[in-house]
Amino acid sequence: MSAIALERPRARAVAVRRGLGRAALFVLVGAALWGLWEGYRWLWMREHWTWPFLVTDTAMPHLHTIFQALWDPARPGGPRLISLLFHSALFTAKEAAAGFALGAVTGFALGCLLANFRMLQRGFLPWVVASQTIPIVVIAPMVVVWLNPKLPTGLQDWGAVAVIAAYLTFFPVTISTIRGLHSADRRALELMRSYAASEWRILWKLRVPAALPYIFAALKISATASVVGAIIGELPSSIQDGLGGQIINYSQYYTIQPTGLWATNVIAAALGIGFFLLVLLAEKLIVRRAPENLV
Amino acid sequence: MSVVAIKNVTKVFGETTALQGIDFVIQEGEFVSLIGPSGCGKSTLLRIIGDLIQPTSGTAMVNGKPARQARIDRDYGIVFQDAVLYDWRTVAKNIALPLELARWDRRRRAAKVNEMLGLVELGGFEDHYPWQLSGGMQQRVAIARALSFDPSLLLMDEPFGALDEMTRERLNMELLRIWEASGSTVVFVTHSIAEAVFLSTRVVVMSPRPGRISDVVTVDLTQPRTATTREEPRFFELVTAVREALHLGHDLEQAPA
Numbered sequence: 001m002s003a004i005a006l007e008r009p010r011a012r013a014v015a016v017r018r019g020l021g022r023a024a025l026f027v028l029v030g031a032a033l034w035g036l037w038e039g040y041r042w043l044w045m046r047e048h049w050t051w052p053f054l055v056t057d058t059a060m061p062h063l064h065t066i067f068q069a070l071w072d073p074a075r076p077g078g079p080r081l082i083s084l085l086f087h088s089a090l091f092t093a094k095e096a097a098a099g100f101a102l103g104a105v106t107g108f109a110l111g112c113l114l115a116n117f118r119m120l121q122r123g124f125l126p127w128v129v130a131s132q133t134i135p136i137v138v139i140a141p142m143v144v145v146w147l148n149p150k151l152p153t154g155l156q157d158w159g160a161v162a163v164i165a166a167y168l169t170f171f172p173v174t175i176s177t178i179r180g181l182h183s184a185d186r187r188a189l190e191l192m193r194s195y196a197a198s199e200w201r202i203l204w205k206l207r208v209p210a211a212l213p214y215i216f217a218a219l220k221i222s223a224t225a226s227v228v229g230a231i232i233g234e235l236p237s238s239i240q241d242g243l244g245g246q247i248i249n250y251s252q253y254y255t256i257q258p259t260g261l262w263a264t265n266v267i268a269a270a271l272g273i274g275f276f277l278l279v280l281l282a283e284k285l286i287v288r289r290a291p292e293n294l295v
Numbered sequence: 296m297s298v299v300a301i302k303n304v305t306k307v308f309g310e311t312t313a314l315q316g317i318d319f320v321i322q323e324g325e326f327v328s329l330i331g332p333s334g335c336g337k338s339t340l341l342r343i344i345g346d347l348i349q350p351t352s353g354t355a356m357v358n359g360k361p362a363r364q365a366r367i368d369r370d371y372g373i374v375f376q377d378a379v380l381y382d383w384r385t386v387a388k389n390i391a392l393p394l395e396l397a398r399w400d401r402r403r404r405a406a407k408v409n410e411m412l413g414l415v416e417l418g419g420f421e422d423h424y425p426w427q428l429s430g431g432m433q434q435r436v437a438i439a440r441a442l443s444f445d446p447s448l449l450l451m452d453e454p455f456g457a458l459d460e461m462t463r464e465r466l467n468m469e470l471l472r473i474w475e476a477s478g479s480t481v482v483f484v485t486h487s488i489a490e491a492v493f494l495s496t497r498v499v500v501m502s503p504r505p506g507r508i509s510d511v512v513t514v515d516l517t518q519p520r521t522a523t524t525r526e527e528p529r530f531f532e533l534v535t536a537v538r539e540a541l542h543l544g545h546d547l548e549q550a551p552a
Contacts, residue, residue: 187379190347195396196367205392209383288383290426 037063058258066266069259081260085246085267092230092242093271095158099165099233100226100275104219107170111177112203121178132171136229140164141236148237157239164233169222176218180211216283223275231268243268296359298323298448298480299344304353306339312505313339317353319499319508323447326474326481328491328498330537331544336506337484338452344482345373345450358447369397371448372441376456378433380425380440387412387421390439397444411439414473431462438470442477449474451483455490463487467494471520488541492516492533493525500537502544509544512537 037060044055053059070082078084110128114121147160184207192202234244243264250260299321306314314336321327329337342348343355346362357365365371372393380389387408394404412418415435425433434454441449455463467490474481485491491498492514500510514533516524524530 185379187375187377188381190342191373191375191379192396193347194345194366194371194373195393196369197396201396205395206381209381212383288424290382290424 034063058255061258061262066259066262069257069263070266074260081263082267085243085264088241088243088246088264089267089271091158092227092234092244092268093274095161095233095242096165096226096230096271096275098159098162099167099230100169100222102162103166103169103222103226104173106166107173107218107222108177108215110170111174112181114174115178115181115207116199116203125178128171128174131167136164136168136232137236139167140233143167143233144237157237158242160237161230161233161239161242165226165229168225168229172218172221172225173215176214177211180214181207183214184210212287213289216279216287219279219283220276223279224272227268227272227275243271296323297321297356298325298358299482300354300356300359301340301344302354302356304340304343304350304355306336306343306348306506307351314343314350315505315507317506317508319511321480321482323480324478326471326483326494326496328483328485328495329501330485330488330491330498331501331506331509331541332503333486334506335501335503335544337501339506340501341450341452341482341484344448345371347373365448369393369444370446371450372444372446373450374434374437374441374452374454376453378425378430378437380433380436382425385422385424386417386428386436389425389436390443392440393444407443411443414442414476415439415469429462430458431466434458434466435469438473442473442479445477445479447479449477449479449481451481453484453486456486463490468520468522470494475519488534488537489525492530492537493520498533498537500540500544502541510540512540 041055041060041062043049049055070085071080073079074081074084114124114128143164144157144160147163148156151157151159181203188206188210189202192206197205230242231244231247234242235248239245240249246264247261247268250257250264254261297320299319301317301319304314304317305312317340329340331337339348343350344357344362346355346366355362358368358370360368360370380386381392384392387405390408390411391404394407399407408421412421415438417432417435417439420428420432425436428436437454455466458466470481471494481494483491483494492512493516495514498512498514499508500512501507502509512533516527516529516533
């Protein structure tokens with residue numbers, strides 16, 4: 001016992017050092033990518049290479065001008081671009097979060113259902129896979145046309161987008177849930193049988209906890225996919241309030257002001273990373289596993 | 296009343312006859328070891344007693360009931376070679392698992408978990424996770440979990456097989472102390488002759504292909520067993536007796552049918 005108690009402060013020191021190391025690595029890789037962009041730009045412009053494309057200030061603006069653009073007014077006398085994009089990002093985040101939640105719950109429920117009934121799994125899984133081969137840009141307008149008339153005013157437009165985001169979210173969760181529910185140790189199942197536990201309680205006390213690392217691995221994929229889904233979903237529903245609207249807007253002005261579109265991309269990426277980190281945090285709080293057993 | 300009654304049990308897996316014509320009875324309070332080489336069906340027999348698998352023919356009764364009913368009534372606790380602790384549960388929560396399934400309320404559970412922690416001498420470790428414990432400690436948690444709901448029968452499938460010799464001997468002593476304290480009946484599967492003799496009141500010697508009982512050695516060492524039991528001449532005589540019974544079983548296997 002004392003041995004374990006003694007290890008605690010040392011473990012914390014190791015964790016802090018590891019955290020610092022990671023942060024340093026993150027900055028280092030960021031700087032390297034920055035250097036790569038600027039170096040490529042410089043070389044291609046100097047040599048006037050045209051393959052794969054001619055590098056100009058429009059095609060590849062200086063990275064610092066992109067970040068600069070965030071602090072400049074979006075239009076003369078208007079608010080800063082970053083505050084404009086921040087509000088758009090909030091709107092898209094709402095759609096993505098709702099879509100993520102809907103997709104995660106649907107994906108999990110579907111996974112539980114398919115994992116418990118082999119026949120269903122054999123019959124339905126190919127169709128679940130097929131559902132993901134249809135491009136989201138095909139599905140998105142249909143979902144908007146189908147759902148929008150039925151949605152209450154509070155959910156109008158963005159509710160349909162959330163459903164589109166959910167469509168991109170549920171699939172990895174379903175696949176990983178099926179896999180995870182079957183990952184429970186054979187002995188652990190025998191133990192449950194020895195306690196005469198019902199299937200329902202085996203599901204909640206053994207199979208689901210055993211599946212959590214798999215499910216969280218999927219949720220991490222789904223977190224970023226839900227943001228992409230929300231942005232794409234905004235396009236056919238011609239929603240102007242989100243990042244999708246801004247992307248359409250700035251791509252029209254690309255030749256005049258390329259930094260606007262790039263800045264929007266930066267914010268969209270930040271939103272995706274934010275979603276990912278939230279899932280990572282939830283995983284750290286919820287999933288208790290031996291370090292070597294984490295997926 | 297007998298705690299375990301096996302009558303003419305045969306178990307066939309596909310082409311292999313794992314057990315053939317097994318007959319034996321275990322009385323209340325006995326500590327019975329099943330010993331034999333790999334493939335003699337000792338673990339299979341244990342699982343039949345626990346109704347984790349069903350015999351091809353014959354009957355297994357536990358506490359005068361069919362094994363299936365005994366399992367449903369939670370008449371036995373089981374310990375495997377691996378502790379099979381749930382990674383996501385603390386020590387206390389692992390011990391409480393069967394109590395949760397039996398729908399004990401929170402207060403009763405906490406009191407019982409405390410008692411079990413004392414029994415296996417793991418006080419202070421209730422909030423640790425399994426991976427923070429040594430193999431021996433994990434196995435003690437598994438024993439505490441198996442005994443937490445006071446089953447009359449404890450089934451153990453090579454519980455100390457994966458541990459080092461020192462830990463194994465210490466846990467043997469602890470198991471005997473727990474056995475005396477709980478008054479339960481134990482069926483213990485092992486590879487180790489010395490362990491079987493040291494722990495048991497009777498050693499059932501099994502031989503393979505097909506799995507059957509080749510001999511039963513009654514262990515008349517004085518109770519309670521102590522650290523010096525292993526040095527008594529009688530201990531060595533019994534170890535020799537079991538070893539010879541094992542070899543005899545082996546010879547039977549070699550002999551032409």
